[in-house]
Amino acid sequence: MKVFCVFLLVSFSYGLPTDSKGTKLSAPNLTRLTAMESDGGYSERINWDAVVSDDASDPVVGYKVNIWEVKKIKSTKYSYVNGTLQKREEEIEPPIDFDNGPEGTPTVLLTPANQTEVTFNIKLHVTYEIRIQAYTKNIDGPLSSPDRIQLD
Template sequence: MKVFCVFLLVSFSYGLPTDSEVTKLSAPNLTHLTAMESDGGYSEVINWDAVVSDDASDPIVGYKVNIWEVKKIKSTKYSYVNGTLQKTEEEKEPPIDFDNGAEGTPTVLLTPANQTEVTYNIKLHVNYEIRIQAYTKSIDGPLSYPVRLRLG
């Protein structure tokens, strides 16, 4: 079994998700990602810090681990080279939306409140965005800071 460590080097220039005044829940903090290879497949172990509800009558029930496959955006660029119009196609990763998740519907993994780790099977050469949120019986907390990863 091979184990790969993915270190989180996150730029905080856009700021972290703020605690919601309405929800009284903090956004979880992703602390560690570990990629593993076994039996020809790959998986990612995702760890985060626990969150505590400010409302004792509405404690944390669990966490929603939201995982998006981030599709590249294709664009076409035209330019003149030596008097001839040439077409160039590019693929770029879309910018991170710090207020919402990535485009599309995420895979959502639910964990109980006492679990701050989950394992998810991943594919090589695919970009993923991961965001976690705590929830209670009555509310969902804010999404964590987005983290993107890709193996291969």
């Protein structure tokens, strides 16, 4: 029984922070996405709720707005049409991965802590995934839940 209890203690404590003085940040909450058209093309305005650090000596100094162009993946579908098997290839968006961003390197826009809005240029028929994170001088907070946008 003692071995079992020790094992449970080890398994439940695995991965927990050992330093209780560490700063904790919550993920920003995206509140609004607004598409805009101008003479030069299209842009997207992103708004989010401010994040406050739980450690007054390590305040939020800004936000990192991560923007990925989502690359489509090829999919092959087979179907019978008039008794004949036909092959059709199409490109589809990959499913959203809530733990990681899409493949590739995001464009990262930095804003100061007092700014919870950013605007960036977008292209038609391209899907973008947006995730925001607050940061302090010592740590990066968790990424927000992903949102995807596309203008057709």
